[in-house]
Amino acid sequence: DKANYRHFMAKEIHEQPEVVGHTLARYVDMASERVALPVKLPFDFNDVQRITITACGTASYAGYVAKYWFERFARVPVEVDVASEFRYREAPLRKGDLAVFISQSGETADTLAALRYAKEQGAHTVAVVNVPTSTIAREAETVLQTLAGPEIGVASTKAFTCQLMVLAALAVAAGKARGELSDADEAKLVQGLVEIPRLIAAALVAEPQIEKLARDIAKSRDVLYLGRGTSFPIALEGALKLKEISYIHAEGYAAGELKHGPIALIDETMPVVVIAPYDRVFEKTVSNMQEVAARGGNIILVTDAKGAEEATVDSLVTIVLPDMGSAFTPIVYAIPVQLLAYHTAVVMGTDVDQPRNLAKSVTVE
Numbered sequence: 001d002k003a004n005y006r007h008f009m010a011k012e013i014h015e016q017p018e019v020v021g022h023t024l025a026r027y028v029d030m031a032s033e034r035v036a037l038p039v040k041l042p043f044d045f046n047d048v049q050r051i052t053i054t055a056c057g058t059a060s061y062a063g064y065v066a067k068y069w070f071e072r073f074a075r076v077p078v079e080v081d082v083a084s085e086f087r088y089r090e091a092p093l094r095k096g097d098l099a100v101f102i103s104q105s106g107e108t109a110d111t112l113a114a115l116r117y118a119k120e121q122g123a124h125t126v127a128v129v130n131v132p133t134s135t136i137a138r139e140a141e142t143v144l145q146t147l148a149g150p151e152i153g154v155a156s157t158k159a160f161t162c163q164l165m166v167l168a169a170l171a172v173a174a175g176k177a178r179g180e181l182s183d184a185d186e187a188k189l190v191q192g193l194v195e196i197p198r199l200i201a202a203a204l205v206a207e208p209q210i211e212k213l214a215r216d217i218a219k220s221r222d223v224l225y226l227g228r229g230t231s232f233p234i235a236l237e238g239a240l241k242l243k244e245i246s247y248i249h250a251e252g253y254a255a256g257e258l259k260h261g262p263i264a265l266i267d268e269t270m271p272v273v274v275i276a277p278y279d280r281v282f283e284k285t286v287s288n289m290q291e292v293a294a295r296g297g298n299i300i301l302v303t304d305a306k307g308a309e310e311a312t313v314d315s316l317v318t319i320v321l322p323d324m325g326s327a328f329t330p331i332v333y334a335i336p337v338q339l340l341a342y343h344t345a346v347v348m349g350t351d352v353d354q355p356r357n358l359a360k361s362v363t364v365e
């Protein structure tokens with residue numbers, strides 16, 4: 001049931017501090033500040049030369065975020081692909097390499113076919129799934145369950161942030177196993193993860209401001225989302241969420257790609273949502289933002305207090321999220337883009353939980 005919420009999606013957005021917290025508790029030992037996976041992995045990360053991550057839609061964006069984490073913490077090359085492409089291009093996999101599949105439902109036809117293909121190639125398979133009785137969970141060699149609970153809204157929200165939590169823990173475990181992270185590094189990263197549920201709750205506080213902004217977004221024909229680094233997949237996710245429930249055309253771009261094409265679209269009618277925590281690529285994103293401002297674009301900047309202070313451009317609205325010193329900003333920055341899509345759809349009067357033409361579980365390709 002929807003508790004006191006108008007839609008399942010709203011309820012599920014608000015459940016995130018709790019369910020991400022449950023997932024966290026399953027994957028880390030908070031007392032010792034260590035990652036503690038609930039299952040023993042049947043392979044050694046030192047033997048893995050490449051990780052292939054495969055999923056569809058929102059789950060594939062969780063995979064894109066994880067790529068940055070695996071490469072940074074474990075220095076292992078990662079390839080991310082959507083399952084419909086991966087399965088037919090018959091990507092070469094080395095025996096013993098790791099293939100990770102991400103799926104809320106565990107029933108997505110293309111992701112399942114990709115899993116079967118990877119198994120045939122002799123890869124180790126890990127499935128990050130929310131439904132433990134699903135086909136993908138049954139067929140994968142190792143299952144890492146997200147503890148999001150049943151997700152009813154067709155647009156994925158809490159499953160996504162729980163996927164990120166599991167993938168973050170797995171990336172830290174990989175870094176530790178490969179000797180790229182020390183005990184102290186691991187402890188620091190785990191401390192960062194432990195903060196996440198509280199930070200998500202703090203991000204939800206921005207909802208009234210986002211609700212107001214949604215009234216302007218609802219008047220737009222197109223919306224552009226920009227981000228760099230781990231914020232790039234959050235830009236993709238923000239755009240997907242907006243188009244699927246409000247039917248407003250949106251695109252997510254790597255901020256650095258702006259000048260390679262999409263900048264031609266910028267005018268005063270197209271809002272540009274910039275996802276930019278004050279991190280190592282912040283300055284670069286700000287210079288892209290200045291390019292947008294110089295062309296009369298209206299910017300909604302999602303950042304933290306430090307970022308808001310540093311970013312000086314005109315026609316700017318800032319959504320200020322809590323400061324966080326860790327590499328795990330995407331788990332928190334997912335919240336405002338979910339809220340923006342949700343409230344825009346509510347203004348538009350669409351069927352938020354059952355958007356047209358979409359199914360919760362895509363069991364046919």
Ligand code: F6R
Pocket residue numbers: 056057058059060102103104105106107108111154155156157240241244360361362
């Ligand atoms: C977006 C959305 C879809 C799913 C995709 C994969 O909000 O819900 O893009 O993420 O269909 O579904 P699962 O995770 O069940 O494999």
